[in-house]
Amino acid sequence: MATLDAFRDKEFLDQIMILNEISGNKDAGDLPGLIDLLKNPVGDTSIDYMVVNALNAVLSSNEATVIKGLSDPHPGLRTLCIRVAGEHGFRNAAGPLADIAASETDPDQLMEILNALARIAAPSATPIFRSYLDHEDPFIKSTCIEALGRLKDEDSIDSFKAMLVDSEAPDRYEICDITTWKAVEALSSFERDDTIGFLVEKLHHKNPTVRRIITDALTSMGKSTVPMLLNAFETGDTDTRILAANVLGFVRDRSGADGLVAAFDKGQADDANVRYAVYEALGRIGTMKGIICLVDGLRETDELILMAVVGGLERHVNPGMVSTMTAMVAQADDQSDRLAKAVIATRATTLFDALYENAGAGDALMDALVQSRDPEIIDAFRAVLADIGGSRAEEDILRLPQVESTTRLALAADDSRSMCAMHRAILTDLGFEPFMAANGEEAYDHIEQGGRFDVIITDMNMPVMDGMELVGKVRNTPGFEDVPIIMVTTESEASQQSLASKAGVTAFITKPFKPETLKAKILEVTGG
Structure with a gap:
């Protein structure tokens, strides 16, 4: 006896048990009965929903039935077969789906088909995705962009570049739409010199959100972007240099640090904002050349730039650097005060621990610390002093202020x-x-x-x-x-x-x- 015989006459709980059993067994013999229940629902929302789930489960193991259902006149079955084909990557469904997509006029149904084709990722569907790159619906267009990027369709590269160029038009650059976002991601998938170079060229896009997406894409690509970024740093304007240094810092490749140090030595970081960005990047990467450059940066007088230098060195403490910094902080001059304040403001507890050993440097650091009104910073250094221990540290702990809470x-x-x-x-x-x-x-x-x-x-x-x-x-x-x-x-x-x-x-x-x-x-x- 077939599982679904007299299904409509059974009690609610029995119907649920039957449908759960079918979902688990995935027996193709139940397909005719399930399809009938889909086309002619029993009228109970819960049961009708479970019928769809059961049919989905059985279809997942029956590719031939799914492909046949792609052309079924019943819209519910047709849509379900489209989704199952995509979800389970039925490659034999790619051809029929592409044929249907070529003449589909309903945007919602077209979106279903394109999503399924994108999940199947069959190269044979490439022409269909290309044909809809100019579609007026941004979600259909973005689906095609994403699919062509995954398929690494080199013939679409110029189209993706054109989209990014167009996104900077006077009437468009204020908004970052989904197609621009997907075009950037698609271009980053190729990792060719020309696509990397193009993204680096657009690093200072007019729209801040697009800049962020390009930055994320270049960072994800990693080391392959370094030569182009260094070239942009050497030849670009101030904005480009700042953004290129930022990405190089995020990529954290040694060759990027070496290139930034070389550019620094050539005088290409004279602008304060560029210099700040370079110090931040060198601190993230942490090469020997980069640390030497940061140590040289201890002579900076701008407070913010000096914080970037100290913050970078905090990540890479070594004896030589500590020796140089100790002498500078203990010197009791204006630069000593700046350095001590930078150590405290950046919460550089590792540097503080290393410098405190010298009485002169320790006194300068404590003078800066007692001026702080930040309870978190005071607590952080109180813990360091407690770990250091000894009568001197205990006396300095007593110097720390008690900061009143605020409602602002x-x-x-x-x-x-x-x-x-x-x-x-x-x-x-x-x-x-x-x-x-x-x-x-x-x-x-x-x-x-x-x-x-x-x-x-x-x-x-x-x-x-x-x-x-x-x-x-x-x-x-x-x-x-x-x-x-x-x-x-x-x-x-x-x-x-x-x-x-x-x-x-x-x-x-x-x-x-x-x-x-x-x-x-x-x-x-x-x-x-």
């Missing part, structure tokens, strides 16, 4: 450790409790978790979620429509302030900046 809260987002340290120091000095984030996504997590902030500070260019996207999400969050947002940009990015203002930015700070400048801006937007 601030949120700051930046992928740069030294920039976060600068923001933290400024905010605590002004009496705010700072909440820090390495990117826009982390920052927005604080908001989603119920954080209520008196001011928000964000960088423009960050991985994962850039500042522009963060601002848009914040402004669309109830209760945050009027919270002051300060965006940090580089000198040349000031040309995009109009774009950021439209998104909801309250005020701007241009790097490099002095702490007093940001303090004044925070007081201005918060009313003092």
Whole structure:
């Protein structure tokens, strides 16, 4: 007796047991009965849903029936067979699906077919994907872009490049649409010199979100991007040099560090923002040449740049560097004060531990530490002093201030450790409790978790979620429509302030900046 005989006459629980049994057995003999139940539902939503699931399970082991069902007049069965073909990668279904796609006029059905073809990933479907690259529906278009990227269709490369060029048109660059995003990802899949070179050329795209996507794509490609990035650093403008250095730091390849040091020695990092980016990158990579360059950077006088240097050295402490730094911090001059403040602000506990052994350096560090109003920083160094132990450390622990709690809260987002340290120091000095984030996504997590902030500070260019996207999400969050947002940009990015203002930015700070400048801006937007 067939499993589904008199199915409609059975009790509800019996029907459920039968359908569960069919899903597990996947017996092709049950297909006629299941198809009949699909075309002529029993009328109970739960049972009808389970029929679809059971039919899906049985079809997954019956490719021939799936291919036959692709042309069935019943729309429900036809759509189910399309999905099963894609989900289980039935390669023999690629030809029939491509034939159907060629004449399909319904966008929703076409999307189903293209998704299935994309999952099957049969090279024979390449012409169909190419034929819909100009489709008006962005999701259909993006599906084809993604599929052609996975199939590494070299004949589509020029189309992808054209999409990226078009995305910078005056009437388009304010929005990063899904097709631009997929075009970048598709280009990155080839990893050829011409595609890498093109993405590097577009590293300073007019749209910040596209810049972030290109940065992520180049970072994911890794070492193969280094020669093109170094060339861009040597020949590009200030913006390009900053962004190229950032990506080289994210890639973390030794040849990238060596190339940056060579460019530095040629005088190609004279601009303060470029120099800052190079120090950050060298700190992330950590080669011997890079560390030597960072040690030389201990003579920098700009507070923010010096934080980048100290933050980079904190990752790669060695005896030679400690010896040089000890002598400089113990010297009791203006640079000694700057270095000590940088060690404290960046929470460089490993460096602090190494430098504290020298009484002169230790005194300079403690003088900087007792000026801090940041309870987290004070607690971090209190723990280091406790580990060091001894009467001197115990006396210094007693010098540490007790910081009163505050009800004023601030949120700051930046992928740069030294920039976060600068923001933290400024905010605590002004009496705010700072909440820090390495990117826009982390920052927005604080908001989603119920954080209520008196001011928000964000960088423009960050991985994962850039500042522009963060601002848009914040402004669309109830209760945050009027919270002051300060965006940090580089000198040349000031040309995009109009774009950021439209998104909801309250005020701007241009790097490099002095702490007093940001303090004044925070007081201005918060009313003092």
